[in-house]
Amino acid sequence: MENIKFRDSKISKSIAELAKKSDHKILALWATDCAEHVLSYFMEYCPEDSRPREAIEAGRSWVRGEIPMTEARAAAFASHAAAHDIDQPAACAAARAAGHASATAHVAGNAVHAATYAAKVATYATLDPAEASSCTAKERDWQYQRLLDLQK
Template identity: 45%
Template sequence: MKKYSKDDQVALSVWALDCAERVLPMFERSMPKDERPGNALRLGRQWVDTRVFRMPVIRGASLCAHAAAKAVKADKAACEAVHAAGQAVATAHVAQHAYGAACYALKAIIADRPDVAEQLVHDELSWQSAHLPGHLREEIMSRIVVEPRKKGLFITIEKGHGF
């Protein structure tokens, strides 16, 4: 597993939280009173600001966000968006969770607007790339794979050597 510096992990956390916040409205449309994913993002920002890490708090926030996905499993965009929040807060624990936040954000976009998914995913990938620190950009973006398939775009993470 690639080791990131603490500063890189913080930068990846900010990026992951930003990715998740961009798609959070897709969840909020379905569950406007459910605060679990928003709370996860707030706790992630708190960690970024304070660098105080308490595993039960981070894990609990991540698990609560992922549990919220069960409440909206019929709404794929909302479900993927809330998974992005769960991955984003977990980046405080392991930097590689940032990849998950970005990928789930892309999946939410695809599910929300399949009719124009290719353009929206292209735009989101451009935004994601532009918002990464330069020294991390190639490593991170080279592992996010977008593959056209019969049923639409497929998003995955290349977890090969060094992941």
């Protein structure tokens, strides 16, 4: 199979601009939604590894005020360790998305990184290289609409 390279869609700039204007907790919710949207790609390869799922839940728990930022950040590190443990590109990117989603509790800018890794999952999960850019664009469109919806 041909190696598929990630090429971001044009809407990524609009996402970044909207994110700059967004509340920290809205960004954390959005980042966890982006990570959860692609989590199945990690679970398919590592069904017994709960670290990315726990990172997503930690991010949401932080938003609800149930855990301190330090706990969410620890879950982020664990999810990144899960990414390091796997060599399948889509699964690795999904774990990184979850890690950045949880890390958004610490630094709001991590939300955009979570979304970018989720978009990478859409690219890497594509079996046909000719379809990669449309899969990435579809994921980015979903992300942009989700962030808009959370602003309401």
